[in-house]
Amino acid sequence: xxxxxxxxxxxxxxxxxxxxxxxxxxxxxxxxxxxxxxxxxxxxxxxxxxxxxxxxxxxxxxxxxxxxxxxxxxxxxxxxxxxxxxxxxxxxxxxxxxxxxxxxxxxxxxxxxxxxxxxxxxxxxxxxxxxxxxxxxxxxxxxxxxxxxxxxxxxxxxxxxxxxxxxxxxxxxxxxxxxxxxxxxxxxxxxxxxxxxxxxxxxxxxxxxxxxxxxxxxxxxxxxxxxxxxxxxxxxxxxxxxxxxxxxxxxxxxxxxxxx
Numbered sequence: 664x665x666x667x668x669x670x671x672x673x674x675x676x677x678x679x680x681x682x683x684x685x686x687x688x689x690x691x692x693x694x695x696x697x698x699x700x701x702x703x704x705x706x707x708x709x710x711x712x713x714x715x716x717x718x719x720x721x722x723x724x725x726x727x728x729x730x731x732x733x734x735x736x737x738x739x740x741x742x743x744x745x746x747x748x749x750x751x752x753x754x755x756x757x758x759x760x761x762x763x764x765x766x767x768x769x770x771x772x773x774x775x776x777x778x779x780x781x782x783x784x785x786x787x788x789x790x791x792x793x794x795x796x797x798x799x800x801x802x803x804x805x806x807x808x809x810x811x812x813x814x815x816x817x818x819x820x821x822x823x824x825x826x827x828x829x830x831x832x833x834x835x836x837x838x839x840x841x842x843x844x845x846x847x848x849x850x851x852x853x854x855x856x857x858x859x860x861x862x863x864x865x866x867x868x869x870x871x872x873x874x875x876x877x878x879x880x881x882x883x884x885x886x887x888x889x890x891x892x893x894x895x896x897x898x899x900x901x902x903x904x905x906x907x908x909x910x911x912x913x914x915x916x917x918x919x920x921x922x923x
Contacts, residue, residue, distance in 0.1 A: 699891040706881055709898035713770040717902070720744070720774030721781065728782035737779040744776030755899055762895035769899060773906055784913055788920045795913040799905065802871050802912075810878045817879045825876055828869045855918040863915040870908040877901055 724737045724744075751769040755762050785792045809815045839849040851858045881897040 701885045701889040701891055701893045701897070703882055703885045705891070705894040706885070706897040706901075709766075709894050710901050713766060713898050713902050714905075716767055716770040717774040717777065717906075720771045721778035722774075724775050724778030725782045728779060728786070732786075734779075734783055737782065740775045741779035742776075744772045744774065744779070747772040748776060752903065755896065759896045760892055762899055763892060766895045766899035766902070770902060773902070777906065777909070780910070781913070784917055788917055791913065791916050791920065795909055795916055798912050798916075799909040802908065803874060803905065806871060806874050807878060810875050815875050817876055822876060825869060825872050829873060832866055832869060855921045860915065860918050860922075863911065863918055867908065867911045867915055870904065870911050873904050874901070874908070877904055 724740045727740070728734065728737045730736075748769055751765050751772055755765040755769060758765070781792045781795075784795075806815070810817075835849065835852070839852050842848050851862055853859065877897075877900060881901070884893060884897065
């Protein structure tokens with residue numbers, strides 16, 4: 664099998680950023696020899712850069728909130744981050760060659776939103792943010808170790824299960840969002856009862872297992888000699904999963920705290 668044909672046989676990832684055609688050959692593959700090849704180390708380094716950028720803007724909105732004590736003081740930044748991040752995410756997905764520019768901008772935008780959201784949770788449940796961050800990065804480290812050691816193997820059935828579960832969660836959240844416009848909602852999503860906590864635990868588990876599929880997809884792309892710009896795209900995709908995991912852990916911890 665040729666290198667270019669091999670690039671079309673990658674496994675499936677629940678992360679929507681890793682669509683089946685993401686690492687397919689395109690016009691830029693002809694320039695791969697000149698521009699360099701994607702490496703695992705390069706993707707890790709770029710993921711670190713995106714995390715730092717996200718933390719910088721998150722600290723900005725965090726400090727504003729705790730300086731004023733008023734959620735309205737950060738609401739503008741929060742919406743700029745949410746909407747700007749969504750727009751930049753779509754641009755990156757459809758123009759992945761631009762990821763070297765759009766991925767850092769996405770990280771900055773998401774930081775604005777995450778800083779405001781985290782500060783609001785922290786004001787209500789002191790200490791919750793450091794717990795959520797510790798659990799998020801702890802989960803990342805444990806799953807990376809399990810993946811590299813072979814304890815978790817992303818088989819085809821495993822991939823299909825995670826993809827189906829991720830799609831179901833996304834659909835459920837979308838329905839709940841639309842219902843919100845009519846003054847209704849799917850109660851157990853936000854409930855702090857046993858069913859609501861169980862649902863959050865399930866979502867956290869699925870978000871975490873998506874990291875395994877992301878590791879596998881990035882590693883395979885690097886082994887197959889994907890173009891260098893996909894390091895930024897891979898880092899961006901990991902950021903999407905990590906942000907989702909962090910927010911779901913934050914929600915789970917808030918539900919647990921509210922029961923006490």
